[in-house]
Amino acid sequence: MRIRDIKVGKIDLPLKRTYKRAQRIIETPEEIVVKVITDEGEIGIGSAATTSQITGDTEDSILGALKLIKPKIIGIETDDTEGIFKAIDKTLVNNSAAKAAIDMAIYDLFGKKYGIPLYKFFGGYRNEIETDITINFGTVEEMVTSSLDAIMKGYTHLKVKVGTDSQVAIDRLNVLKKSVRKGVTLRVDADQGWRPKEAVRTIRKMEDMGLDIDFIEQPVKAWDYDGLKYVTDHVETEILADESVQGAPDALKIIQTRGADLINIKLMKCGGFHNAIKIINMAEIVGIKCMMGCMLESKIGITAAASLAVARRNMIKADLDTMLMFKEDSIVGGVNIDKNIIKVSNEPGLGIHEVKGWNEIIL
Structure with a gap:
């Protein structure tokens, strides 16, 4: 099972009430959701949260990172997790939220392929x-x-x-x-x-x-x-x-x-x-x-x-x-x-x- 495509989208997450912490106030958080699609039609799901004041990741930086990552891992076997993560890390440093989204989706695919829950x-x-x-x-x-x-x-x-x-x-x-x-x-x-x-x-x-x-x-x-x-x-x-x-x-x-x-x-x-x-x-x-x-x-x-x-x-x-x-x-x-x-x-x-x-x- 090889990676055929990666689709990226956004979901709205309206809050019940404003989220306050010492360094920021949030009213409407943003989340990017990725779908890693294989040549067999299986889909792995992952997400990236924007955390600009903690990791430096914004919506634009996450999307930019995913754009760079996508061509580097197309065609790789989903079982080859080491190869996938090596390719990602060679492509760019930091950008941990974008990397986490792809990582989640790859492991989701792994679990689906072998019929085992990730836990x-x-x-x-x-x-x-x-x-x-x-x-x-x-x-x-x-x-x-x-x-x-x-x-x-x-x-x-x-x-x-x-x-x-x-x-x-x-x-x-x-x-x-x-x-x-x-x-x-x-x-x-x-x-x-x-x-x-x-x-x-x-x-x-x-x-x-x-x-x-x-x-x-x-x-x-x-x-x-x-x-x-x-x-x-x-x-x-x-x-x-x-x-x-x-x-x-x-x-x-x-x-x-x-x-x-x-x-x-x-x-x-x-x-x-x-x-x-x-x-x-x-x-x-x-x-x-x-x-x-x-x-x-x-x-x-x-x-x-x-x-x-x-x-x-x-x-x-x-x-x-x-x-x-x-x-x-x-x-x-x-x-x-x-x-x-x-x-x-x-x-x-x-x-x-x-x-x-x-x-x-x-x-």
């Missing part, structure tokens, strides 16, 4: 995983309301966006801790908002107050590996590296220096499954656990991420809630979410049957 191909450790839900930064009232609403829906782990003011962060978390019932765990996403010493002071205050934070995600700037290690070494709370790990080479830096306690893997950051697996394997060797995260992605990307997350025992946490933020689900098939549990299907590949509202873009 079983990747390891099959389990078929479901618990996800947290993000509580966006806002007023105290907004954050408490969002937290209580999430708990009523069955979520037991809340990932709280705290903004850049460390004292405000402490105040918000203190109120939330008093507002939620016992058994609900708070996770904190600092979104690169603090300086290293400020982060240490802030986290120690949280510890002294008994806030019992599960982990602190990316407290310092992505490029500040020394600062990240400083924070990790000087607090008891576990530190999760997110933006600092764009790909396998970045993960190696963290692993070699023990610069973080946990690594957050996102397919859009690292370029797909084949690079994500490298990170998982390196981390597992030295005993660093991993979390599977996502960008603001449709069910295509969430299905792909969940397929790897459930498959590997070193994946102990998941942050895969974004598909719940959309007004409607345009993806037929894929994962199912029951409260805070994401369950993958036993259908071949990603198990996605149709992408509604897909509008083709001619490259």
